[in-house]
Amino acid sequence: MENDTDEELTKLFEQYINNYRESGWCIEQQYLQIIRVLGNGASGTTYEGKYREAKVAVKAYSAKILKEDFVSVRNEMELLARLSHPNIIKFYGICFMKNPFAACLVTELAPHGELGKALYPKSGINLFSRLGQDIKFKIAIGVARGLQYLHKNKVIHRDVKPANVLLDEQNEPKLTDFGFSRLVDYSGRMTGETGSYKYMAPEVMRHQKYSESADIYSFAVVINEMFCEEPPYRYLLPVQAAIAVAKKGARPSTKKIKNDILKGMIERCWSEDPAERPDWETVIDSLQQAEVYQKKPTSVFEMFRKK
Incomplete structure (x- = not known):
């Protein structure tokens, strides 16, 4: 059942994954290191991570959350990709993970x-x-x-x-x-x-x-x-x-x-x-x-x- 959901979401996100790759916002999983859990919320789990040499926050949306609230997740990702200001959290990109499927929003880490x-x-x-x-x-x-x-x-x-x-x-x-x-x-x-x-x-x-x-x-x-x-x-x-x-x-x-x-x-x-x-x-x-x-x-x- 979970594999069916993963396949369904992969198809749903496929065009967006291609768009993100073309725009340079897609982060390959091999370059993203998860260090520890920072917190759990209604929309997913947030981790401290490392992307290349940068300390980052990784907000992972599970398959269940993505299926229930796809529009909201997609909206947040697309908005952050077009915003750039010292008082807006810096956006690094999106990482799509498999087994199990998850879409991860990668932003700067705000340590305080x-x-x-x-x-x-x-x-x-x-x-x-x-x-x-x-x-x-x-x-x-x-x-x-x-x-x-x-x-x-x-x-x-x-x-x-x-x-x-x-x-x-x-x-x-x-x-x-x-x-x-x-x-x-x-x-x-x-x-x-x-x-x-x-x-x-x-x-x-x-x-x-x-x-x-x-x-x-x-x-x-x-x-x-x-x-x-x-x-x-x-x-x-x-x-x-x-x-x-x-x-x-x-x-x-x-x-x-x-x-x-x-x-x-x-x-x-x-x-x-x-x-x-x-x-x-x-x-x-x-x-x-x-x-x-x-x-x-x-x-x-x-x-x-x-x-």
Whole structure:
């Protein structure tokens, strides 16, 4: 039965394999070394690997996953192949393995892992306790630049959340997981409930037409969470949070943020009306202003201490 599935998938992927070979994105199995398991998710297993001399992450989609969600897997592979930006995870290629069949997405390795795990590590001491506020602004600006690049290329991520932001050795953020991402159609609008409830824009929850501004909303929730170091709607189930946002206009608390420029930027980004959300140039400029403001001494004592 499994061999039948493998043969079926090989035929299904055959034209794509040929296309990837022609475009230079196909990695031969002999050049890819698997080192260890990094994690298991609903869509497959991710490994640390080595491709030639580069350390890589290898996301392996099993035959079962490929059969159930072929379009999403193919979409992620094809999108990554056409994207290139310092804040988008670097794409090396695709490796098709046999016995058993698996399609492997090969990308750069981000050794510091997910932003979510940096915020809430099992050890109890998070990244920001050690490195301070500066690193938060670096991550926020990097994520904004990555999303700005996507939108300039008519791509909506549609699932912006801490788990989909990876950190490299210098804690430079890398957007990842493009399974839900889509090219914007000619109207610039999309419909359908896609993403993670606690980070999802209200218009998406309500199945209304939406655009790139839905990513700006999700970005605001992520950035607020990072600066507050507290999950959004922590006492609500995801569905309860979605109802509160869509029907009652609920938003995460910003009480822990004392930087007025930062707080104002976040609140504009998650405006109920998508048209009132700022563009990425304004967001990045506001973050840079907020970073400068953060570094200013707040008392006479601090002024002398800095001298």
